[in-house]
Amino acid sequence: MTLVADPFDGGLAVRFEGARIDAAGAIDFKDGMKALTGSESGRVVLDLGQVGFIDSSGLGAIVAVMKQLGPGRRLELAGLTPAVAKVFRLTRMDDVFRIHDSVAAACSDAAQMP
């Protein structure tokens, strides 16, 4: 797994370069996101376009990343593949996160969540 950070006006886009967010990689992912986002402020958009598989440990890690951001900062997600989108729907986590079609769509989206 590699996380690639790409700042944009008003926030930070982070691309997850890897095929899976699962039990074996959840802790590395959480730690990596904390290192990237800890000193920043503003929006964080996580690009999951390369991720074909997520399990409940991976989902829990994404929730943990949002909590790490602290109150007032919300984690946004972009580029969910069909299998990953289905896991978010089945667990109703699609109501919790703001989900964009792509990072480009997220960046151009002026209507931000608080």
Add this chain to the structure above:
Amino acid sequence: MIQLPVEPAEPDMVVRLSFGADPRAVRRALRRVHAVLSGARVLEDDRAMAELVLAEVLNNVVEHAYAGHATGMIELALSLDAEALTCQVTDHGRPLPEGELPGPCSGGHDPQDLPEGGFGWPLIHRLTRDLGYCRTPGCNRLRFRLTARRRA
């Protein structure tokens, strides 16, 4: 005592895997299952859901049944028939709490207090049929069926 569902009458394929109870071995086993189902022309959506359910079940074994154990083995038996995948997962760790299957309920989704876990059993209940658990001395056995439609 819960009656386990019967074996499918004439499976097209039987696969048995045995591996150590650790997250990386689980990941390798899941990749193997995915490849086998792909070779058997199981539809992409059903393959993805099978991989998800098996991930939840196997990670539960690693994290709970074998919690605190240095080593432990998991046996996975898959049997594919015309429209379903019958799965049996055997381990030799601790029994499920109360010796019973956890229910399908999960906690609430209050954004102030989001759960970081507890997604697994609701997903397992939602995506399986004929879910059964049997504890015999020193042995857990979980059996369930998954939809596995095949491309013509």
